[in-house]
Amino acid sequence: MRTEKRKPIRVDFNNMTSDFIGKEGITTRDLNKIKPLTGQAFAAYKDGRGKGMMGWTELPYNQADVVADIKKTAAEISEKYENFVVLGIGGSALGPFAVFNALCHLRHNDLPKRKRKGPKFFVEDNVDPERMAALLDVIDVSKTVFNVITKSGSTSETMSQYLIISDLLKKKIGDGWSGHIIATTDEKNGNLIKLAEENGFKTFFVPSSVGGRFSELCPVGLLPAAVLGIDIDEMLAGAEYIDGVCADSDDIYKNAALMNAAMQYIAIKKGKNISVMMPYADSLKYMADWYCQLWGESLGKEKSLDGGNVYAGQTPVKALGVTDQHSQVQLYIEGPFDKVITLIAVEKYRKTVKIADGCERYPNVSFLCGHTLNELITNERIATEYALQKASRLNHTIILPSVNAYTIGQLIMFFQIETAYLGAMLNIDAFNQPGVEAGKNATYALFGRKGFEEKRAEIEASPKKKRKLII
Ligand code: PA5
Numbered sequence: 001m002r003t004e005k006r007k008p009i010r011v012d013f014n015n016m017t018s019d020f021i022g023k024e025g026i027t028t029r030d031l032n033k034i035k036p037l038t039g040q041a042f043a044a045y046k047d048g049r050g051k052g053m054m055g056w057t058e059l060p061y062n063q064a065d066v067v068a069d070i071k072k073t074a075a076e077i078s079e080k081y082e083n084f085v086v087l088g089i090g091g092s093a094l095g096p097f098a099v100f101n102a103l104c105h106l107r108h109n110d111l112p113k114r115k116r117k118g119p120k121f122f123v124e125d126n127v128d129p130e131r132m133a134a135l136l137d138v139i140d141v142s143k144t145v146f147n148v149i150t151k152s153g154s155t156s157e158t159m160s161q162y163l164i165i166s167d168l169l170k171k172k173i174g175d176g177w178s179g180h181i182i183a184t185t186d187e188k189n190g191n192l193i194k195l196a197e198e199n200g201f202k203t204f205f206v207p208s209s210v211g212g213r214f215s216e217l218c219p220v221g222l223l224p225a226a227v228l229g230i231d232i233d234e235m236l237a238g239a240e241y242i243d244g245v246c247a248d249s250d251d252i253y254k255n256a257a258l259m260n261a262a263m264q265y266i267a268i269k270k271g272k273n274i275s276v277m278m279p280y281a282d283s284l285k286y287m288a289d290w291y292c293q294l295w296g297e298s299l300g301k302e303k304s305l306d307g308g309n310v311y312a313g314q315t316p317v318k319a320l321g322v323t324d325q326h327s328q329v330q331l332y333i334e335g336p337f338d339k340v341i342t343l344i345a346v347e348k349y350r351k352t353v354k355i356a357d358g359c360e361r362y363p364n365v366s367f368l369c370g371h372t373l374n375e376l377i378t379n380e381r382i383a384t385e386y387a388l389q390k391a392s393r394l395n396h397t398i399i400l401p402s403v404n405a406y407t408i409g410q411l412i413m414f415f416q417i418e419t420a421y422l423g424a425m426l427n428i429d430a431f432n433q434p435g436v437e438a439g440k441n442a443t444y445a446l447f448g449r450k451g452f453e454e455k456r457a458e459i460e461a462s463p464k465k466k467r468k469l470i471i
Contacts, residue, residue, distance in 0.1 A: 005234070005402075005404050005406055006234075006237070006241075006406050007401035007402070007406075007407070008241065008245070008401075008410065009242075009398060009399060009400050009401070009407055009410045009411060009414065010256070010398075010399045011256045011259070011260060011396060011397070011398050011399070012396060012397045012399060013259060013260075013263065013396050014396075015385065015388065015389045015393075015394070015395045015396060015397075016263050016267075016340075016394050016395070016396050020389055021389055021392045021393065021394065022392050023392070024270075024337055024392040024393070024394060025392070025394065026263055026266050026267070026394075030266050031252065031262060031263075031266070034262060034265065034266065034425075037262075037265070037425050038250065038252055038258055038261070038262045038421075038425070039250050040424065040425075041258070041261065041421045041422075041424035041425045042249075042250035042255075042258060042421070043250075044424040045057075045247060045417070045420050045421060045424065046247070048420075049247070050209075051209070052209065052431070053209055053210070053211050053214075053431035053432070054209065054420070054431070055207045055208070055209025055210045056209075056210045056211075056214035056215070056217065056218070056416060057243065057247070057417075059207075059210070059217040059218055059236070059239065060217065060236045060237070060239045060240035060243060060413075061240070063218070063222075063236070066204070066205075066218075066219060066222075067222065067232060067233070067236070069204070070204070070219060070222050070223050070226050070232065071226055071232070073182070073202065073223065073226075074118075074223065074226035074227045077118075077119065077145050077227050078117075078118050078119060078227060078229070080145075081119050081143055081144060081145045082113075082119055082120060082139075082140070082143040082144065083119050083120045083121075083122065083139045083140075083143060083144040083145070084118065084119045084120070084121050084122070084144070084145055084147065084224065084227050084228075085121075085122045085123075085124060085135070085139065085144055085145070085146045085147065085165075086121075086122070086123040086124065086125075086147050086149060086224055087124050087146055087147065087148045087149065087158055087161040087162060087165065088123070088124075088125060088147075088148070088149035088150060088158050088184075088220075089125045089126070089150075089155060089157045089158055090125075090155075090212050090213070090293060090297075090436070091151075091211065091212020091213035091214070091215050091220070091293065091297075092149035092150055092151065092155075092158065092184075092212055092215070092220055093123050093124075093125035093149070094125070094213070094286070094289055094290040094293050095213075095215065095216030095220060095221040095290055095412070096123055096149075096216070096220070096221050096224040096225070097123040097125070097286050097289070097290075098216075098286040098287045098289060098290040099216065099221055099224070099225050099230065099235075099408060100121050100123070100224065100225075100228060100286075101282075101283055101284075101285060101286045101287075102283045102284055102286070102287055102403055102408050103225070103228070103230045103283075103403070103404070103405060103408060104116075104117070104118075104121070104228050104229075104230070106282055106283060108120070108121060108228075109121065109122075116229075117228060117229025117230075118227050118228040118229045119145075119227065120139075121224070121227075121228060122135060122139070123224075124161060125157075126157070127156075127157045127160060127161070132161070132164065136168075141165070141168050141169055141172055141173075141180070142172055142173055142180075144180060145180050145181070145182060146162075146165050146169075146180060146181050146182070147182045147184060147223060147224060148161070148162050148181060148182070148183050148184070148185075148192060149184040149185070149206075149220055150184075150185055150190070150192055151185060151186050151190075151206040151211075151212055151215070151220075152186070152189070152190050153185045153186060153189065153190020153191045153192035153193055153194075154190055154191055155440065156440070156443050156444070156447075159191065159192075162181075162192070162195075165181075166181065169181070178199040178200050178201055179202075181199075181201045181202075182201060182202045182203070182204065182223070183195070183196040183201045183202070183203045183204075184203070184204045184205070184206060184219050184220055184223065185203070185205065185206060186205065186206055186208060187205040187208070188208075189208075204219035204223055205219065206218055206219065206220055211431050211432075211433075213293050213294045213297055213298065214294075214416055214431070216290070216412050217235065217236060217239055217409070217412060217413070222235070225405075230405055231405040232405070234404065234405035234406045234409065235405045235406070235408060235409035235412075236409060237406060237409065238405065238406040238407060238408065238409025238410040238411075238412075238413070239409040239410065239412060239413035240409075240413075241406075241409075241410060242257070242409075242410045242413040242414050242417065243413060243417070246258065246413075246414060246417045246418075247417060256414070257414055257417040257418040257421060258418075258421050260396070260418045261418050261419075261421035261422040261425060262421075262425070263340075263394075263396070264314065264340060264418075264422055265422060265425045265426070267314075267340045267394055268314055268426075271337070271338060272314070272337070272338055272339055272340050272394060273313075273314055273315060273338050274314065274315045274316075274317055274338050274339040274340070275295055275314045275315070275316045275317065275339070275340050275342065276316075276317045276318075276319055276328075276332065276339050276340070276341040276342065277291045277292065277295075277316060277317070277318055277319070277342050277344070278318075278319040278320065278321050278324065278341060278342065278343050278344065279320065279321065279343075279344035279346075280321035280322065280343065280344060280345055280346060280377055280378075280380075280381045281321075281344065281346045281349070281403060282320070283403050284344055284346075284400075284403065285318075285320050287344075287408075287411065288318035288319070288320070289318055290412075291316060291318075291415055292316035292317070292318055294415055294416065294419055295314065295316040295415075295419065296313065296315070296316050297433050297435075297436065298419045298423055298430040298431070299312060299313045299314060299419065299422060299423060299426065299428065299430060300312065300313035300435065301313065301426075301428040301429065301430075302434075302435075303428070303429075304426075304427045304428055305427050305428060305429060306427070310426070310427070310428065312426045312428050314340075317339075321343065321344075321377070321380065321381055321384065322377060322380045322381070322384075325380060325384055329384060329387075332388065332393060333387055333388060333391045333393065334391065337392075337393070339393065339394070340394045340395070340396075341388060341393060341394065341395040341396075342395070342396060342397075342398060343381060343384070343385060343395060343396070343397040343398070344397070344398045344400065345378075345381055345397050345398070345399045345400065346400050346402065346403055347399060347400065347401050347402065348401060348402040349374050349377075349402070349403075350402065350403065352372055352373075352374055353372060353373040353374070354370075354371075354372050354373075355368050355369060355370070355371050355372060355373065355376070356369070357369045357370065381397075385397060398411070398414075441455055442455060442459060445458075445459055446459065
């Protein structure tokens with residue numbers, strides 16, 4: 001039986017079609033033409049699931065022991081500590097921060113302790129010195145647990161944060177400092193696992209078959225979520241539901257993730273090189289950030305699986321409804337025809353706020369009286385959808401019955417499966433990130449790390465900057 005909480009997300013594709021937006025839209029003929037490709041993508045997903053770097057497909061099913069350990073550890077942390085700080089970057093940070101914002105009070109850290117379901121929460125995904133200094137101004141490290149998350153155990157940003165924090169902990173706490181660190185990393189490879197073994201940190205593992213941006217539903221995301229009092233069983237149940245409906249049929253009219261991938265594929269071929277993600281909910285603002293990494297890093301590839309140059313990808317852009325109606329939407333409606341816009345609708349917000357009476361003398365304002373902010377945000381979304389449709393702009397709407405652990409689990413799995421389908425259709429490896437590695441290696445070289453001498457020489461041999469162009 002479907003409870004109020006356990007409702008499915010749905011996708012409204014009407015405004016992607018020529019029936020609604022005219023010649024810019026996708027036709028049934030377009031979809032029929034790529035049927036062999038959607039069939040192949042579906043088969044590739046089915047064959048690949050659980051293998052290679054597709055271990056994330058099985059996370060709803062194979063983590064019972066891990067989940068039990070996570071819940072036990074989370075309860076201990078909540079009991080003992082005032083702050084929980086994630087040290088990580090990219091796939092090791094975006095998911096935890098997105099889920100925190102989606103499922104906790106929007107002013108979580110400002111609430112008094114008795115009103116929070118967990119410690120104060122911080123995700124430090126940059127090495128801006130001012131940011132680290134600012135964090136240390138507001139937390140007492142002796143009342144804080146640091147979750148160092150790095151699958152590779154060698155990412156400069158995360159390891160430099162680890163060094164700063166472990167040094168501080170040693171100085172401030174002495175013996176027992178290691179109890180303030182939880183390491184989430186690869187079970188066998190990298191520096192962090194060695195440090196964890198040396199120092200006796202509590203550890204959780206990122207399965208070797210799960211890449212950073214596909215890792216929210218493993219301990220990378222589940223531990224921070226559980227510490228915050230989020231129902232991680234519900235998140236996994238939501239993901240399992242989507243796996244059931246989006247990995248079960250190669251009929252695009254029964255499989256919304258495959259339909260979405262097919263429509264994005266056609267859109268890309270028609271020159272729509274930008275994917276805008278625009279949730280109409282502050283709680284989902286950072287889900288758009290998480291999506292941008294998933295979409296950008298997975299699909300932005302130079303090489304096809306056959307080794308040819310393809311320079312694939314679609315640039316992800318985040319926007320927030322209604323805020324960006326007064327910033328970006330002008331461009332979306334009147335600018336170049338180069339975008340697919342994904343709106344995220346929430347049917348039932350967790351709060352209702354009434355707009356008070358007043359201003360009766362001013363009809364331009366008084367029409368709002370007696371209504372709610374819920375009605376206003378909903379009508380503004382419908383109005384934007386209509387304006388996009390009238391302007392012949394490809395757009396579709398993902399409908400969340402409400403924002404809860406079950407629908408967030410669904411949303412995460414939905415985008416992951418869609419990304420895998422589209423990667424297969426584009427004939428690229430959606431699970432590697434050679435571009436990111438190139439940047440990481442250049443940083444190591446600039447620091448003179450052993451083994452990166454050749455890279456350093458290469459950087460030093462690059463053309464000197466022209467002074468006249470630095471104005
Ligand atoms: O998706 C990815 O694989 C990357 O964004 C990584 O998550 C990011 O580079 C951080 O890597 P690591 O977890 O090894 O520190």
